[in-house]
Amino acid sequence: MALEVNGKTYETDEEGYLLNLSEWDEDIAKVLAEGEKVDMTENHWEVVNFLREYYNDYQIAPAVRVLTKAIGKKLGAEKGNSKYLYELFPYGPAKQACKIAGLPKPTGCI
Amino acid sequence: MLHIVNKSPFENTTLASCLRVVCKGGGGALLLIEDGVYAATKNSVAGNAVHDVMGDIQVYALWPDVEARGIQDRVLEGVKMVDYGGFVDLVVEHSNVQSWL
Amino acid sequence: MNETTGGIEDDEGSGIVKKFMFVNRKAPYGTIYALEGLEVVLISAAFDQDVSMAFLDDGVYQLVKGQHTKALAVKNFSPTYRALEGYDIEKLYVERESLEMRGLNADDLLVPVEVLSSAAMGDLMKTQDVVIGF
Numbered sequence A: 001m002a003l004e005v006n007g008k009t010y011e012t013d014e015e016g017y018l019l020n021l022s023e024w025d026e027d028i029a030k031v032l033a034e035g036e037k038v039d040m041t042e043n044h045w046e047v048v049n050f051l052r053e054y055y056n057d058y059q060i061a062p063a064v065r066v067l068t069k070a071i072g073k074k075l076g077a078e079k080g081n082s083k084y085l086y087e088l089f090p091y092g093p094a095k096q097a098c099k100i101a102g103l104p105k106p107t108g109c110i
Numbered sequence B: 001m002l003h004i005v006n007k008s009p010f011e012n013t014t015l016a017s018c019l020r021v022v023c024k025g026g027g028g029a030l031l032l033i034e035d036g037v038y039a040a041t042k043n044s045v046a047g048n049a050v051h052d053v054m055g056d057i058q059v060y061a062l063w064p065d066v067e068a069r070g071i072q073d074r075v076l077e078g079v080k081m082v083d084y085g086g087f088v089d090l091v092v093e094h095s096n097v098q099s100w101l
Numbered sequence C: 001m002n003e004t005t006g007g008i009e010d011d012e013g014s015g016i017v018k019k020f021m022f023v024n025r026k027a028p029y030g031t032i033y034a035l036e037g038l039e040v041v042l043i044s045a046a047f048d049q050d051v052s053m054a055f056l057d058d059g060v061y062q063l064v065k066g067q068h069t070k071a072l073a074v075k076n077f078s079p080t081y082r083a084l085e086g087y088d089i090e091k092l093y094v095e096r097e098s099l100e101m102r103g104l105n106a107d108d109l110l111v112p113v114e115v116l117s118s119a120a121m122g123d124l125m126k127t128q129d130v131v132i133g134f
Helices: A026-035 A042-058 A064-075 A082-088 A093-100 B014-025 B034-040 B045-053 B063-068 B084-093 C002-011 C033-047 C057-063 C078-087 C096-101 C118-126
Strands: A002-005 A008-011 B002-005 B029-032 B058-062 B080-082 B097-100 C019-024 C050-055 C091-095 C114-116 C130-133
Touching: A002 A026, A026 A093, A042 A064, A042 A082, A042 A093, A042 C078, A064 A082, A064 A093, A064 C078, A082 A093, B002 B014, B002 B034, B002 B084, B014 B029, B014 B034, B014 B045, B014 B097, B014 C118, B029 B034, B029 B084, B034 B045, B034 B058, B034 B063, B058 B063, B058 B084, B063 B080, B080 B084, B097 C130, C019 C033, C019 C057, C019 C118, C033 C050, C033 C057, C033 C078, C050 C057, C050 C118, C057 C078, C057 C091, C057 C096, C091 C096, C091 C118, C096 C114, C114 C118
Parallel strands: B002 B029, B002 B097, B029 B058, B058 B080, C019 C050, C019 C130, C050 C091, C091 C114
Antiparallel strands: A002 A008
């Protein structure tokens, strides 16, 4: 599969995850978010950027439970809970936010 | 605890690692299968290492693998032969199993 | 072997916590064992079991600092070992003899580990419900 952004084509896997992590930019994220029917706000970007940092540090996309805990640690308890994250990304914070962040599907996401 | 080794002791250090961890720990059983059965032969370097630990653990070898390799007349004394059914019994008898890949 | 799957499935939802030890004995890039093993460990964290990892033989090379795989064009998964803590997998054991044979010590490793003698490692293995090797 492929994604078209600003006249350029980017390869994705069969579920729409960007294949080449390094191609990612905010415009691509916006198109990926549209595909997920997610309206990107500052809070959404915060999670997406957090995920990219996490991936950069550890070379994996975190499982939801791990993401929740790590966000709580960094951004505070009011954001480090699944209610908050599911409100931002109703079809699963790990799955949807990872896709928008240009990361592969999380390890341990069964 | 049952330890299973399936690699030849002459091309691979698996048996040595297993014996190092197992025997100092004491107790348990060692089952040699596939190319691991070469460690059960007497007058060989590996056989001597196995012989040295036989006071601490019971050593078994899988008979079909022994016979297939033609080493049945050179097996160390004290190594017990098991068939496939015996293999299953060993797994059931022990609280846990480690297959040394 | 049936203990690998049986243990996990039987316990799901039952609240029983078993002790799982993943034994890593292979170097990181020569075969796929190390990476696959690490993924299994990460997935196992979802089952709320008592999970530990043991590193013996060439498995200790998985944890060595300073891995750079760019020129090989394969993923450098060594940073992922530092994520294990976030997955509540904090019990990492390394066999001292394996380190010493390779001229390594705990300071050469990229995560904090508990270094155990062969005998202590053997004792620990005996206390596990399930031991899975990679």
